Amino acid sequence: MDRHLIVGYCWGAAGSRWLARFMNAHPDVWFTHGYPGDRDKGRCLDYFRWMSMVASHPYFGAIHHISAKWHKDITRINILMKAFVLVRHPILRIRSIMALNNSNPIRATFPGYKRRVRNARAMLEKAGAPPVESGSFLSSCLLQSNSHRLDFGYQLPVFKIEDLNTVEGVTALLDCCWDLRLWPGQKSLLGKRVGVHAGGDPTPEGVWSSWPGEWRQAYRVLMSKEAREALREHYEWVP
């Protein structure tokens, strides 16, 4: 049996848990939410090899973050592969990342975040922006900034989670994934977000206007121009 790998790239709080659930609702797909992270390339490759060995499904894969550099290594695995990127509106995503940080103390105190937040504060000062009180906001903003730089650096098909609410949207995704057919079990998941997204989202403009002025200014300083331009190709309104 030919094994087909499907890899999704997603940098947190963009709907990856829902997407894994959606893919798993297909009877021919075995899909995990996450895999060994991009800090250990060897393990990541091993993980997909292991999946290819043990999975009884013809299609298998995972969604998680990975660097663009290691994406190239994955493509060298001797497994038929399709890959895509999942994105979400940046303002709503920052809001969800903050919710995750605040509800998960371990995540919120991740040492890397603290260091990066210190860097962000220095960067803000250098740009003449006012200091920002919330470390959670800063770390969320940084993650966002980094991820968008990578999201559009893979040169892969990009899907917006906002579009995966409709049959047309998910059909396009499944077409990209080896022309898979949409199954009724998958259809029943449309519009049913999970995790921090389950409560429904306000409008991005509403969230933006609720932020204090220093947050808005920090966002503009921290988000790269390239990332904002790339996002504007997908979203009508990006600050």
Added chain:
Amino acid sequence: MGSLDHDLPFLFLVHSLGNSGGSWLESALNTHPEVEAREEFCWELSALDDQTLKQGVSDLACIGFHVSMIDKAKSVGFIKSYGPETREWGNRIGATYVALLRDPIRQLHGVRRRVHQAVYVLGRQPKNELEQFRAQAEFQSSRYRHVLQGREPWWRLEDIRDAVRENDPVVIEWFSWLTGIDWEWDMEAIQNTSPRHRKAAKTVEQRFAPHYEDGHGLDPRAETIWHEIWSQEQRGIFRCQYGDIYERLGYTWP
């Protein structure tokens, strides 16, 4: 091609019914340096819908891989209340699966201490001791439901413990099968593992007192409730699995 310089983890799932010796089994399995067993870890997948179940097992596999990476384990297992559906999904990704049984009266004694579980089953707070007993018996019955269908590979905790006590190498064979790796003979390490509730553990004779002597045995009213909840068929199947222990002790199966 990327390098393959790591051993891939072997996954196993143990359907522990609650107070059936899961924590002891976890300790025993963890005596092996290449095994990482985690009890009461991750979700109870038995009662979930098919899609969620598949997702849950997928997540378990993913976490298993992470655990193997962090703990340098070659074999990773999770011990929790999983059901036959989990076994089916687990089989698809190459995990082995076993249900861990325990004498229901002994188990019931353990369950009795978990009132929150009774509330979970009943959806209400038990008003008195008998109602609490009923809730706990229902909880126990619901957890055994799948196993009693007779389709599950299962182990009796008592058999494992007896074999350990008697230095029977069959334990090593069992553990090798479950964890997918060879076990060297180190029965002493397994013998030295302590169950969580060792101090509270008593013999079946003490537990299955005909009267409510120590506050834990079945009194006639409780026994009536137990009979009501556990169907004749269920009890018949269980008698096949546990009747020998009771006969040896000179008791009639409840």
